[in-house]
Amino acid sequence: MSADLAPALNNKGLPESAKPELNKSAGLEGIGNDYKYGFSDKEDYIFKSGRGLTREIVEKISAMKNEPEWMLKFRLRALDIFNKKPMPTWGNCGLLNDIDFENIFYYIKPSQKQETDWDEVPEGIKNTFDRLGIPEAERKFLAGVTAQYESEVVYHSIREDLEKQGVLFLDMDSGLRLHEDIVREHFATVIPAADNKFSALNSAVWSGGSFIWVPPGVKIEIPLQAYFRINAENMGQFERTLIIAEPGSFVHYIEGCTAPTYSTDSLHSAVVELIAKPGAHIRYTTIQNWSKNVYNLVTKRAVAHEDAKVEWVDGNLGSKLTMKYPAIYLLGERAHGEVLSIAFAGEDQHQDAGAKIIHAAKNTTSMIISKSICKNGGRTSYRGLIKVYPKATGVKSSVKCDALLLDDKSRSDTYPTMEIDEKDVNIEHEATVSKVGEEQLFYLMSRGLNQDEATAMIVNGFFEPFTKELPLEYAVELNRLIQLEMEGSVG
Amino acid sequence: MTSPNTNKSTGSNSDSSAIPLLEIVDLHVNVEDKEILKGVNLTINAGEIHAIMGRNGSGKSTLSYALMGHPRYKVTSGKMLYKGQEISEMSPDQRAKLGLALAFQYPVSIPGVSVSNFLRKTVNAVRGRDIPVKEFRLELKALMAKLGVKDEFLSRYVNDGFSGGEKKRLEILQLSMLNPSLAILDETDSGLDIDALKTVSEGVNALSKADTAILLITHYQRMLNYVQPQFVHVFQDGKIVASGGSELALELEDRGYEWVTSEMQPTPGTGPNATKTSSSSSSPSPAVVGAK
Incomplete structure (x- = not known):
């Protein structure tokens, strides 16, 4: 052309x-x-x-x-x-x-x-x-x-x-x-x-x-x-x-x-x-x-x-x-939206990710699952919005954010926002922050995995709800990327 | 280093002058600056079955964690020689590759990791090679059948939502696949109903038949009805206070732990069974009474 x-x-x-x-x-x-x-x-x-x-x-x-x-x-x-x-x-x-x-x-x-x-x-x-x-x-x-x-x-x-x-x-x-x-x-x-x-x-x-x-x-x-x-x-x-x-x-x-x-x-x-x-x-x-x-x-x-x-x-x-922050505007009745995300932040990285769901019609439903991992001083943030308009009755929404910290230098924050202007709704929100447990590492290492391999296995498991939604080749690729991230070559 | 399989002794007590499989000498271990093990002596030869009995809090489980290399269990003095090598500085995975394996009392869950994926990765790691999928499956299926483990087990997440019995079965299944030269069973019998206890014990006996030495740590005698130790040691306040043959376990069951303290300490070797079995042992000093 x-x-x-x-x-x-x-x-x-x-x-x-x-x-x-x-x-x-x-x-x-x-x-x-x-x-x-x-x-x-x-x-x-x-x-x-x-x-x-x-x-x-x-x-x-x-x-x-x-x-x-x-x-x-x-x-x-x-x-x-x-x-x-x-x-x-x-x-x-x-x-x-x-x-x-x-x-x-x-x-x-x-x-x-x-x-x-x-x-x-x-x-x-x-x-x-x-x-x-x-x-x-x-x-x-x-x-x-x-x-x-x-x-x-x-x-x-x-x-x-x-x-x-x-x-x-x-x-x-x-x-x-x-x-x-x-x-x-x-x-x-x-x-x-x-x-x-x-x-x-x-x-x-x-x-x-x-x-x-x-x-x-x-x-x-x-x-x-x-x-x-x-x-x-x-x-x-x-x-x-x-x-x-x-x-x-x-x-x-x-x-x-x-x-x-x-x-x-x-x-x-x-x-x-x-x-x-x-x-x-x-x-x-x-x-x-x-x-x-x-x-x-x-x-x-x-x-x-x-x-x-x-x-x-x-x-x-x-x-x-x-x-x-992938967003979904649920404009018609019974529309459904899902955001399933993972974030991984290593040294000098900040993953500020999340989701926005706007319920603008009756009986609309949504689900957000956000999983993040940070290590070596990396930072992850979940920033989310659930908005329900007046008269949007029968709305159901569930939000679940899990963060996994691999060390003490790393940081994870959650900024959830809810703007609910209708009473007849069902909204659930759950957030957890955890650390890779010493007992989990010891268990896996006692089975012959070195520390990096053990951590990678825990991390892959943590991301599994995401990975299982991917076509096989992508799941394999993602697991490999995580393995590379865990091999201590970062930072 | 060759694989643990080939390293393993070819038979139990085959050569009493050979280096013992495990030799613990005057072992002291701290957990968070508190001394828990206060001078443990124990020798295990290839293929032998030893039982350590003792009250809760006597330090039995600490011994198993220290042997496997838990980072919070610090060896402050003494020796842990495995196949003649000092292992106290080794990481748990290095010890696993040497042929040590621990069946946990409270195995942790690893959410998102399937049992089959977990088994394959860990077995490959310990054996130091990638076993072809087909070969692996065959081996695994055979063991699963023996331990009464169903196929659906494989796709579940490791220990996630498992019942007590399922966890213990998985521990024994893992150990059977890992095929260690020494299997440490930490309270494997706890929380098992009688059927589960039988199958798990059969698994342990099969391991033993395959020349794995067993160190069975337990509170009760009941597993010893199915797995018969050649040596029984009584653990108290961070050390072994009495050793004997399998009859010692029965005596403990009958009389409790009190008499050991009252009758056998402080003078070593005065217990009814202790000296007998000690001298009958084929190894240099597998049974030590009132050590130190």
Whole structure:
């Protein structure tokens, strides 16, 4: 599409130069580094915007994508909002204020065109994906793969039967290009640009992300998956995902994130909007493992209409600071929402995560299960909101937060908020904080496990209510990540 | 280091001049700065069955924790030699890999970890190799059948919501899979009904048949009806005050613990059975009376 617009920046076809670099890092260099996926591919981009954010950059992004006028206007308005909005005054303000917005690349376009066939994906990128296990995953049971490499989707395939069912599964840019009417009707209706400073930023410079539309009554049996990866230093990744499930349909979308380690900070600020129409069911699973310099400031929100069901399954490992509170607006009667999340914070990490459920209709039900672990001075916070509107009778909600501290230096806080404006409701809240017990460790060690293995087993057990909701390969991956975190290489 | 299996002695009392499996010499142990063990002497040879009896609070369980290496049980003086190696500085997992195993009186629960996953990880760790899944299953199923453990057990979380009997069965199942050279059973008989006691005892006997030495710590005599020790030791106030053969256990059952104190202390070796069994022992000094 836009290759002609791209300044010829280092456009020489990726593979040869990329390969040796990658092989090198496959050898000894990564050893001793605590972050397993901290290898980095040689940068080789078609277009890289300058650092910092200006009106010109926003216009350029929109022009390169050949966007309709309304989207450009939307972006520019969002930019104004971003510039006017102050930084949040809650959460980890100290860390937030360290973000230098002038020192970030807002758009990077890695290769010339959308790839549809695995064989056509450039070798360097493919090697990166190989390490993340994408091809294997696909061979097994992927329905379609959208792999976000930098800001642009380079690889995208959809299984034929999905197409036959009329399901749309595209990157967001293509979604806008090919299905402008559907996008325009729903885009930013769940999360307006003005929602918060970071949703405004995303709205101004968004690029990539997934667009899914499921026709009425269609139930997609196999999870749709996408891998995300940030690969350039100081690069912001602002993907935008929109999932629309028409009445009576079902979709399970999975994203897994890994990122290489860099010395300066990287910003990831996504916006994810889910729309579950009457009787529809959306499950959205995330496992993210950003490297420990990434700011992960994500706005995720869903609306559930009558008899609809929305589930966020959210795993937060890695990153420097995560602020993420998946929200569900239960707008129709008997709608159901669930947020099941885990967070893991090690040294110099703060996972500020939680959930928001808004009961705006009668007989709506919700469940929040939040589990967090911190070690080596890491910090986890649960920040949650349950809101019940007046006249929303028959509401049921249960909230359960468990925190596990692995040492005395670590910290866990709970900030639950309840705004209940109706009497005929049933709300339960339960919170626990515990420490890994000496007796548990001794028991496991007396059975031959060393201290790290024993701790990992306890931690995996603690996360099990979450893990069991994941497809097997993700559960295995998560357990492995936890094992790595426990091996004492961190901190 | 080779696996504990190959290290294990080939038969009980096969060679009396060999290094004892376990040799405890004048062991003193503190828990939170309070001395609990006050000079324990005990020698166990490969394949032998020893019972330690004593009142609650006499320090029996402390001995088992100290042997396994609980971090709060500090050895202040004395020796714990296992296969000739001093183990007091070793971590519990190192001791497990040497062939020690402890069946806990109060096994803790590990929520979220299934019994099958737990067994596989721990058995692999102790044996030092990954046993193929199929082989592991076969071995496990055979033992489960013997111990009357149902399949559904495997998918439950370790000790989570288990009854007392289920916990003890799982302990013995674990020990049977780990196949240690010394199994320490800490009050394994407590909280068991008669059927469970029988099956658990059969499990212990099977271990013994497979040349595992047994150190059975108990308050009551009743398990000794099913598991017959060659040596019985009476524990009191942090040390062994009398030792004898299996008849000592019966005597304790009849007469309680009082007579041991009154008749056998302070002079060692004056008890009715003590000196007899002590001299009949094949090992250098498996039975010590009124030690120290």
